[in-house]
Amino acid sequence: KNEVEQSPQNLTAQEGEFITINCSYSVGISALHWLQQHPGGGIVSLFMLSSGKKKHGRLIATINIQEKHSSLHITASHPRDSAVYICAVRSRNKLIFGTGTLLAVQP
Amino acid sequence: EAGVVQSPRYKIIEKKQPVAFWCNPISGHNTLYWYRQNLGQGPELLIRYENEEAVDDSQLPKDRFSAERLKGVDSTLKIQPAELGDSAVYLCASSLPGAGETQYFGPGTRLLVL
Numbered sequence: 001k002n003e004v005e006q007s008p009q010n011l012t013a014q015e016g017e018f019i020t021i022n023c024s025y026s027v028g029i030s031a032l033h034w035l036q037q038h039p040g041g042g043i044v045s046l047f048m049l050s051s052g053k054k055k056h057g058r059l060i061a062t063i064n065i066q067e068k069h070s071s072l073h074i075t076a077s078h079p080r081d082s083a084v085y086i087c088a089v090r091s092r093n094k095l096i097f098g099t100g101t102l103l104a105v106q107p
Numbered sequence: 108e109a110g111v112v113q114s115p116r117y118k119i120i121e122k123k124q125p126v127a128f129w130c131n132p133i134s135g136h137n138t139l140y141w142y143r144q145n146l147g148q149g150p151e152l153l154i155r156y157e158n159e160e161a162v163d164d165s166q167l168p169k170d171r172f173s174a175e176r177l178k179g180v181d182s183t184l185k186i187q188p189a190e191l192g193d194s195a196v197y198l199c200a201s202s203l204p205g206a207g208e209t210q211y212f213g214p215g216t217r218l219l220v221l
Contacts, residue, residue, distance in 0.1 A: 004149075033209070033210075035212075043150070043198065043212040043215075044212070045209055045210065045211065045212070048209050086149055086150075088149070088150075094152060094155075094163065095140075095150075095152060095210065097149030097150050097151070098149055099147070099148055099149050100147075100148075100149055
């Protein structure tokens with residue numbers, strides 16, 4: 001069993017829909033990252049969380065330390081949001097990555 | 108401010124050939140990471156440097172992979188000889204020292220071994 005699990009693995013949405021991507025982990029962490037990777041592109045860091053909630057534009061990230069769970073929400077989704085979203089946790093000075101969620105937003 | 112720079116962006120080689128990737132981290136970032144990302148999977152840490160010292164290379168396949176960061180700035184990752192299974196994206200990232208610091212990723216080098 002992976003130490004960091006993401007769901008869903010694949011997600012197709014219509015433009016304008018509210019999207020939620022989930023991340024669950026089984027190890028003790030000091031921080032959790034949400035990353036975005038476009039096809040053929042490098043990885044962009046979206047958020048780093050250790051508690052609570054962060055918002056940037058249409059993106060919202062939350063974390064529940066007790067439940068070892070984080071969610072990434074995209075409001076008013078747009079085709080340019082199509083990418084792979086990766087959850088990564090920092091545990092014992094090492095980053096452990098989830099397998100990613102492939103999001104496709106159709107116009 | 109310039110981000111993490113990697114070169115080349117793409118590399119195609121035949122198996123058994125050597126290959127090297129280069130990374131220039133963000134100025135002032137003492138910590139440097141090399142990751143390998145296979146298709147459909149998340150990145151996997153290969154090696155982490157604090158300045159010129161490799162502090163975590165437990166996941167580096169040492170029979171064919173080597174890395175160096177001689178002056179604590181640029182780094183090179185080498186594979187010799189390459190195998191078909193080495194085809195992947197090799198990502199370099201850098202950060203300020205300390206746990207919990209945000210890592211900044213380069214664009215990666217996409218390697219295809221034929």
